[in-house]
Amino acid sequence: MPLTLTDRAFTTSPIPLVTAVEARMLGIPVRTQRYIRIRRGIYAERAAYSTLTPWDRYAARVHAFARTHPDAVLCLESAAVVHGLPRFRQTRWIHVLNSARQASGRYGDVAVHASVDARDTELIGGIAVTSLVDTVVDLVRVLPPAQALAVADAAISQTQGGEACLADLRDRGERQSSSRGRARMRLVWGLADGRAESPGESVSRAVILWSGFEQPDLQRQFHYENATDRVDFFFASIGGIGESDGWQKYALGSPEAAAVKLADEKRREDRLRRHGHPFARWDLTDAWHVxxxxxxLDAIHVPRVRPPSPALLATVSDRSRQVPPLPAAAPLTPTLPRVDRGSIRTTRTRTNHLRAARGSRCTGWLADAPDASHCD
Structure with a gap:
């Protein structure tokens, strides 16, 4: 079954977090190697943290921030954590909305966003976030287009548990005064399709269309040999089928269940091939590499009906909003920024992505720090 927004949502941290106050009160030895500091005053067990995926590490960072700043309103990728919208790897920044500010700024790993356009907010699990509609619109304006399409598809896909309406998303975006990302937003609204059942399908569809292939039909059903088979992509001109594999459907954590799932999938593919359908498979990693x-698709002779769009295809691998992968020899614990007499001075003994992966020691993230750079 496809993952839903509820499945992806983290209304609590993916791992238990403990504050410094709780640690002192309960005698928890957070200053030993058994624990890792997520941000100032918030700790987690190192073994548990090390098992998290990059996107789940980001969720832990978001919840650590919410513990220390309970009045903050999360937006963009940080709000996406709570809403369960698709996320890719580990986002660099914790994103906070503060409409009272005159300008946006960054403090440590926190990006504070000012805006003249009002946002609806809601409380989920005790955390204030921008509404689903506002979060989607904001993300579509700034994410690389293929990732933005995955977010929009998920928000309007009933299969993925989305409850938004494309018309409402389009209307909200057009009523905002900001022109930033407006062309990208309109591109995504034109491509968004609620039939998509996973982020992998959405990114794959972007690659298919921007590579010049014919428009595929989504979730086409076939009835052969007393079985009903639904496919991700159907290319009508050749009767071809494309499948974007999400490996979680094979239950690989259970060898017995995985064997059954893989056998069923093999029988399904053979059945469709017997009835004359060329078959192509790939996964999300393949889609990122285009x-x-x-x-x-070339191997099964899907026709090209338009020239490819190299500029759009180049954005598929854009990771500018994400923490770069850690070098193989890098330690788990990064060097933290240092605060001295109210100013923020970042130590340079480690690379930027190590600092962003851990969090800021800045206690005045809403203060008017003179060296804060404006948000992109």
Whole structure:
């Protein structure tokens, strides 16, 4: 079954967090190697943290921030954590909305956003976040287009548990005064499709269309040999089928269940091939690299109906809003920024992505720090 927004949402931290006050009160030895500091005054067990995926580490950072700043309103990727919208790897910044400010700024790993356009907010699990509609619109304006499409599809897909309406998203975006990302937003609204059942399908569809292939039909059903089979992509001109594999559907954590799922999938594919359908497969990693998807579709002779869009395809691998992968030899605990006499001075003994992965020691993230850079 496809993952829903509820499945992806973290209304609490993915791992238990403990504050410094709680640690002193309960005698928890947070200053030993058993624990890792997520941000100033918030700790987690190192073993538990090390098992998290990059996107779940970001969720832990978001919840650590919410523990220390309970009045903050989360927005963008930070609000997406709570709403369960698709996220990719680990976002660099904790994003906070403060409409009372005159300008946006960054303090440590916190990006504070000012805006003249009002946002609806709601309280989920005790955390204030921008509404689902506002969060989607804000993300679509700033994310690389393929990722933005995955967010929009999820928000309007009933299969993924989305409750938004495309018309409402479009209307909210058009009524905002900001022109930032407006062209990108309109591109995404034109491509968004509530039939998409996973972020992998959405990113794959972007690659398919921007590579010049014909428009596929989504979730087409076939009835052969007393079975009903639904496919991700159907290319009508050749009767071809494309499948974007999400490996969680194979229950790989259970060898017995995985064997059954893989056997069922093999029988399904053989059944469709017997009835004359060329078959192509890839996964999300292939879609990020573009070329494997193109090669798979070329192999079954899906026609090109328009020239490719190299500029759009180049954005598929854009990771500018994410923490770069850690070098193999890098330690788990990054060097923290240092605060001295009210100013923020970042130590340079580690790379920027190590600092962003851990969090800021800045206690005055809403203060008018003179060296804070404006948000992009």
């Amino acid at each position: 070329k494997p998807v193109v090669q798979a």
